[in-house]
Amino acid sequence: MSDSNREKKIVFFVKSVRFLRYFKSVLTAFLEMDYRVTAVFDASKIEPVSDDSLKNLQSRFPFFAWKNGPLRTDIFRRLVIASRNILNYQFLLRRGVVAWRLKRHFDYLPIFLQKFILIVTPFAKVLIKSGVAEFVCRSVEKIVPPDEGITSFLRSLKSDALIVSYRSFPCLSPDIDYVKSGMALGIPTTIIIPSWDQPTTKSLIQIIPDKVFVWNEEHASVLSREHAVPRNKIVISGAPQFDVFFERKTPFRSINDFLSIYRITAGPPFVLYIASSGERDSALVKELSLTLSSNSDGALQSITILVRPYPGRENCFADLKLQNVKVLPAPLEGRRSLDDDQDFFDAIYHSFATIALSSTALLDTIAIGRPSIMYFDKRHKEIQSDAHLETLYRSGAFYTAYNLTELMPVLKRINAGDDFLREKRHDYICKFIRPQGSTKSAAAVVVEEIGKLLSSRVN
Missing domain, CATH: 3.40.50.2000 (Glycogen Phosphorylase B;)
Structure with missing residues (x-):
């Protein structure tokens, strides 16, 4: 038992309990190392739990807890959500994804922009793909401050590290805001990629955290090339959902x-x-x-x-x-x-x-x-x-x-x-x-890397 780890608290933000299951090995690995772990769920996706699995985990590990986290509610909410959705749409346009995936993101664009695209489709898409549109949207993100409610919530948890299961689709999801607030508070903040197609068909990583955990070299290459994530911030961990x-x-x-x-x-x-x-x-x-x-x-x-x-x-x-x-x-x-x-x-x-x-x-x-x-x-x-x-x-x-x-x-x-x-x-x-070796779990890589982040902050 590690008393030093027991003093450290990991906050894990994820959409809901059904998605937390994909990271069960990571969750369990931290708990077995005597970290305190709090799972925070997206309050807009509140779901009644089907069974006692969360309570059973808490019985096994008393330092495990879970709660619903706040959403962004400030005056900037509509503006920043619109700019994020535009960047996601731009990302998929540039990638040339299949039509049905693009349509899913189109439905979350501001109404005026949807109408503009439908009226002058070729010109509108060229404009959205342009560097001008990207500059405007990224400027909005830089100017808009972190949401105070989410920031206060994370501060109240007294977390030593934050892990965010990154979806960002649609951008109504607060995962970007949790990354933004975590970084603003100086909490070691990481993103963990939840699925095999997240880097290519879901959304753009719009705020770069301290580390991003990806499955493999292919994911790392896409993040570096198309998401502008520096290679020194990318950790190849393998796929946690297959650890079991x-x-x-x-x-x-x-x-x-x-x-x-x-x-x-x-x-x-x-x-x-x-x-x-x-x-x-x-x-x-x-x-x-x-x-x-x-x-x-x-x-x-x-x-x-x-x-x-x-x-x-x-x-x-x-x-x-x-x-x-x-x-x-x-x-x-x-x-x-x-x-x-x-x-x-x-x-x-x-x-x-x-x-x-x-x-x-x-x-x-x-x-x-x-x-x-x-x-x-x-x-x-x-x-x-x-x-x-x-x-x-x-x-x-x-x-x-x-x-x-x-x-x-x-x-x-x-x-x-x-x-x-x-x-x-x-x-x-x-x-x-399992690019780190068939016997090394993705969870082990994540725990090791978070441990390094925590140690570097102490030193």
């Missing part, structure tokens, strides 16, 4: 218990289809089901499709009554809990492979040690055109198929044990998910 998968070597439930709980009458082999939306996935599962059941190859006929719905889109599979398809319960991302997603882990573990159009779960799959198949469908080209998905494709660590005819031999080969991409997956894991 590397630590766990066995399923939560045996195959027999898994089948019993979900009333699956068929036995293995299973292939897990991981949905990325709703309707399009339902249609594809029906096509896959028919192709397998009508196949003349007995090995393919015997495959049962397990379906993991996209959070909040479970109803899209409600009418899916097919003999070789079993829809699993709603995933834990849709539940407000800090507990591990045991259902998801076991579904991947007990399947011989997973299939997805576009999903972070492609990475979950290889972290758990199973092969994953990227299914490219020209009907869904728009959602499969993102740069971060292209990165996975170029890695060579994932099987690919462009139609059901191509998919059948891939499934047969993997199910027969001919997993020829095993080594490439291992190499990609070491590059993209």
